[in-house]
Amino acid sequence: MVYESSASSRCAAGPKIAAIGGGTGLSTMLRGLKKYTDRLTAIVTVADDGGGSGVLRREMGILPPGDVRQCMQALANTEPVMEQLLGYRFPEGQLKGQSFGNLLLAALNGMAGSFEEAVAMMGQVLAISGRVLPVTNADVQLEAVFENGARVVGESHIFNAKKQQDCRIHHVSLVPERPKALPDALHAISEADLILLGPGSLYTSVIPNLLVDGVADTIRASHAQKFYICNIMTQDGETEGYTAADHLEALQRHGREGIVDLCLANNAPIPRGLAARYSEEDAELLRIDRERIAALGIALAEYPLLSAQGGYARHDPELLARAVMELYRERTVRIYRGTQQYITEEQEWK
Template sequence: MENQHTLYRPPRARGPKIAVIGGGHGLSNMLRGLKQHTENITAIVTVADDGGGSGALRSDLRMPPPGDIRNCLEALANTEPLMAELLHYRFLEGVLAGQSFGNLFLAALNGISPSFDAAVSRMSEVLAITGRVLPVTNANVQLEAEFENGVRVVGESKIFYCKKEQDCRIRRVRLLPENPPALPEAMEAILRADMVVLGPGSLYTSIIPNLLVDGIVDAVRKADGLKVYVCNVMTQEGETEGYTAADHIAALFKHSAPGLFDLCLTNASPIPRSVARRYEQEGAEPICRDRERCAALGVELVNRPVATVEDGFVRHDPASLARELILLHAERSVRIAGDRFTTGGDFYRTEHKKE
């Protein structure tokens, strides 16, 4: 029966090494589920955001945007409830209205640290997080989008509005300055990972910006671990209206390299009709799983129940998504018996199964 396994499940400390690449709420949501299965998580996070409180701190303090990083740190944190509530608190009035304390905390650490990644590392220690969170680069980058009609716009927060105004697809995005250097620790985490996960998250503003950082694509291509793209459940207004699963994959390959990943995980959970109708009013719909087109791109579609409806919105369910990813790793890997005396207590090692 599908998804039933009797494989030995190690303690979290010896769970699979997973490198996740992305940004936004989709990434932090997934991390909440994954940390229940393994402590060996490295989240590699985009720093192209320029909107909201993060954008204000970026502009005022000339630092990388802290918001996506902070969300991931919160997701992996092992702190008292009061500390978690404090980090999540947003000021309601005055010059700090809309700003979160977590962003300010990270900004303060950045001010007393030699680099942004060092500030993130210090905040990780304070929060006693499971795994690691790394900015994909320390460079101060902006995101530029070019649309199919030739119009260009600079600024991640402006892409949504410009796309609605131009009413045509995004042709490509790029970072300014182009090809910033990746954090060495990010590349090392990808190379050492048993599984590399792209997404979930906004295609052009959360996932692709990471692939435009020099060294990331090469690391993913060289990595021996299983490579999985977690496709969004719904198309995204102002970014991917009308996109199928194959359209998402094609855009990722166009901005990186053909065959960058092996599998695309899509959602099999039903979407209530009332919820789908509300999304339709905004031009969004469930992702069409065009399996044959995906296969032509060299990617296998794996359809599993990973979504839920929360407050009227369709989201990836953290527990379900994490479970299916861990099962995929188990299904597509070869477990080889080892010597407990030479492996430090591990009874097996995991190698990617070459189909």
């Protein structure tokens, strides 16, 4: 059965999806998925302390709005000019580098009783498909511990610290540890038919969500399908030299076994010129080490997912969403209806 991407096929009949992560990777995936289901919840990390988000966090005492804002833009059903406005960054003055969307969310935070309420209000303004939730309302920092024992606190400091230490990240943690999860986030995970981790920065966008109290436990306890979406490239200052299995082992180290049952990876090559440019930044096409993935007890699916537009190797939203939905359909458990007929869950909500 082929999935339609029209509004009429979506309505409220698509699968319940909980997409967990942050940054550009998560928002890119959401742009494609919103065409297949309205029952979509993005659960977003709030550990960012750099850039415009970091400025607002320090000066106004709010949770970092950047990753949440990007997801809002991806799910918005507004005129193109509104989406452009949300992403507009002021080129000079005291607001230089700050995005209008971040400022809008900061203003709503001032009007609302909590950051969670501000996000809900912005969702209403933008008529988004689904929901966007911060994983926690707690004010947290990210700490990285390297294999040589060195430590650094603050997401924005991890890149330079890793370059100085010249060794891999052993693990990351939140300060304070195990902050309380947003109840709605845990509910969305527990009710989901499909749980997606990534794509996005492994240690600074995906894993921080697993360190919030109850998130990893709720994922493991869920009977939903659990996919990890591999990045297209390794990331300078975070995952140089990593393979797909290295990413999965890091996920299991932080969230324990059972956190993922399928790994979705890109198998399309990137143009030589683009590969050469990434090589100058100590980044390369992510290598898929199939035997190690199989040894972890995790299924592997490979699809051409690459978009090389704009001079970057990133996921194509349409190709990624199509692959996710096709895998979900193929792996859906069959349900016996008592009439000598088996139907799939997918057919049930079509």
